[in-house]
């Protein structure tokens with residue numbers, strides 16, 4: 301059995317996301333941690349560079365797709381594509397439908413002492 305991934309909880313304050321191997325690990329506040337696969341379902345941005353919004357969703361750094369980190373489901377589609385950032389209503393809905401079906405992988409992340417451990 302392999303050793304679980306871990307990182308210092310001090311390096312993961314509320315609202316932040318960090319990389320741990322293939323995982324984007326974040327803190328939703330109140331010791332609610334999460335780990336999801338790192339590649340956005342839209343155009344494969346690294347979600348470890350994302351942020352956590354006021355609803356506790358992970359927000360992609362490129363076009364702001366939003367993910368429910370408890371399920372891995374995309375709950376709001378992108379605001380643009382490639383280098384364009386702006387409204388794309390039909391496209392946004394289509395990508396969101398895809399992101400609801402093809403979810404991010406999820407992994408349990410818990411606080412253990414001074415560390416956050418991926419189980």
Ligand code: FES
Nearest residue numbers: 340342343360363
């Ligand atoms: S790559 Fe994530 S929203 Fe576009």
